[in-house]
Amino acid sequence: MKALVLTGIKEFAIQDLSSPQIAPNEVLVNTAYAGVCGTDHDLYAGRPGSAPAVPPIVLGHENSGVVAAVGSEVANVKPGDRVAVDPNIYCGQCEFCLTQRPELCDHLSAVGVTRNGGLAEQFAAPATVVYKLPDNVSLKDAAAIEPISCAVHGVDLLKLRPYQKALVIGDGFMGQLFAQIVQAYGVHQVDLAGIFDEKLERNQKLFGVKEIYNTTREDIPEDSYDVIIEAVGLPQTQAQAVKAAKKGAQVLMFGVGSQEAHFEMNTYDIYKKQMAIQGSFINPLTFKDAISLLESGKMNVDPLISHELELEEVQDFLDGKIKGVSKAVVRVHTE
Ligand SMILES: NC(=O)c1ccc[n+]([C@@H]2O[C@H](COP(=O)([O-])OP(=O)(O)OC[C@H]3O[C@@H](n4cnc5c(N)ncnc54)[C@H](O)[C@@H]3O)[C@@H](O)[C@H]2O)c1
Ligand SMILES: [Zn+2]
Ligand SMILES: [Zn+2]
Structure with missing residues (x-):
């Protein structure tokens, strides 16, 4: 063969x-x-x-x-x-x-x-x-x-509810899958941040995404989301994910960072916002x-x-x- x-x-x-x-x-x-x-x-x-x-x-x-x-x-x-x-x-x-x-x-x-x-x-x-x-x-x-099954595992590790407002950071294949899956699991609003207008707009037109942010020229709102899914794996997008969290938020760190990478976050915010930061590995x-x-x-x-x-x-x-x-x-x- x-x-x-x-x-x-x-x-x-x-x-x-x-x-x-x-x-x-x-x-x-x-x-x-x-x-x-x-x-x-x-x-x-x-x-x-x-x-x-x-x-x-x-x-x-x-x-x-x-x-x-x-x-x-x-x-x-x-x-x-x-x-x-x-x-x-x-x-x-x-x-x-x-x-x-x-x-x-x-x-x-x-x-x-x-x-x-x-x-x-x-x-x-x-x-x-x-x-x-x-x-x-x-x-x-x-x-x-x-790939869908990996995203489903990430979603399984969160507690999703209809009242929540979710942000997916990353307009690659995984981020775009998450944009659909999180809605299928009942969250009432999903927004998407990325770097390609064409992909962001397609998700608004075809897949029910509400707000889109092109981070090459727009900032992601801080203190604004109940659920944030990071699907890029860069220190700056991981920091953005944590900053976007409002009180009681859950942050899914799905992107795979490099083995040497670190990012800075405000440690008091974890306490004050009762924040959950969750990793996700493969698809059991x-x-x-x-x-x-x-x-x-x-x-x-x-x-x-x-x-x-x-x-x-x-x-x-x-x-x-x-x-x-x-x-x-x-x-x-x-x-
Ligand atoms: N946890 C797991 O089990 C698991 C499984 C599959 C993939 N992943 C990881 O998920 C991440 C995304 O996977 P993918 O297949 O979509 O890869 P990808 O390379 O297509 O995704 C990266 C995408 O992120 C976007 N991006 C880059 N910089 C950005 C920025 N500053 N802001 C917003 N968006 C930005 C770009 O559209 C880029 O295409 C990767 O890190 C991958 O390794 C994790
Ligand atoms: Zn793969
Ligand atoms: Zn074993």
Whole structure:
């Protein structure tokens, strides 16, 4: 099978690999689409994602496809089923798995990070992370289920109520997903701050966002929001998120900062405002909710997917040679 193999730091090669052998509890998937995201940028550059990727390895952790074969113990899917695959595999035995926080697992493995992923014609995964798709969710949109599921985990860590006014900082793919998800979870007003007029306006027109702020020329209001979701990961946007908090606010720090970065905040404000500042890591058992958001039409990701790439174009994309990308997915097999 054709595969795009990460062979070293910033080195890819198209190779002809043999099809993965599946264990009795595993599923073999013919890849349809594999989304490419910031984590792939990190892995390509030799930095860890949720875990380090050790070359040679096939990346691709946002995968959809059609089941090609199943092992003898697999009961949840059968050949021909259209599926999306949660990349993250938990050990089930460590302190964190045994206390209902599997995302913090000490022995996390992941499809497309620590084992071969979807940037190949086929990949294998344990049945426990393979989810059958509803008929009305396309295989292309299904490549967004993994990123949606990460945002759903962030939302799960907050207490959301209709009275709240929320601000999402970041008009990248994740920020735009949050703008829709927070409304689907009942918050009555969601505003969006970013740096691209076109993306900000699209969210107002298509996705029910109320106020927009282009932070290249406008300030985000301070002391104004009950819920703030930071989806950029820069010290200045993290500081803006905390400043935007009003009394009783919850701040979700979703963006991934660099390992050396720090930001300053007023420590008295944490007390005075009874502020909650919450981190969020990956997507424990949130795939079902993510699928249901697409199935119900509460979310629409199609307008956000701007590029369908070939395997051969992934390196150019990760090198920044393909411009104007909102979200890129790699089309491995078509529907
Ligand atoms: N916590 C998790 O589990 C998890 C999962 C997925 C992604 N993430 C992180 O979420 C963040 C966003 O992901 P993404 O895929 O949207 O990446 P992205 O690169 O598309 O997002 C960054 C976007 O933020 C916007 N931006 C940049 N500077 C800004 C500023 N000063 N003010 C407002 N907006 C600004 C830009 O539109 C940019 O495209 C990244 O840090 C990513 O690593 C976290
Ligand atoms: Zn990703
Ligand atoms: Zn574990």
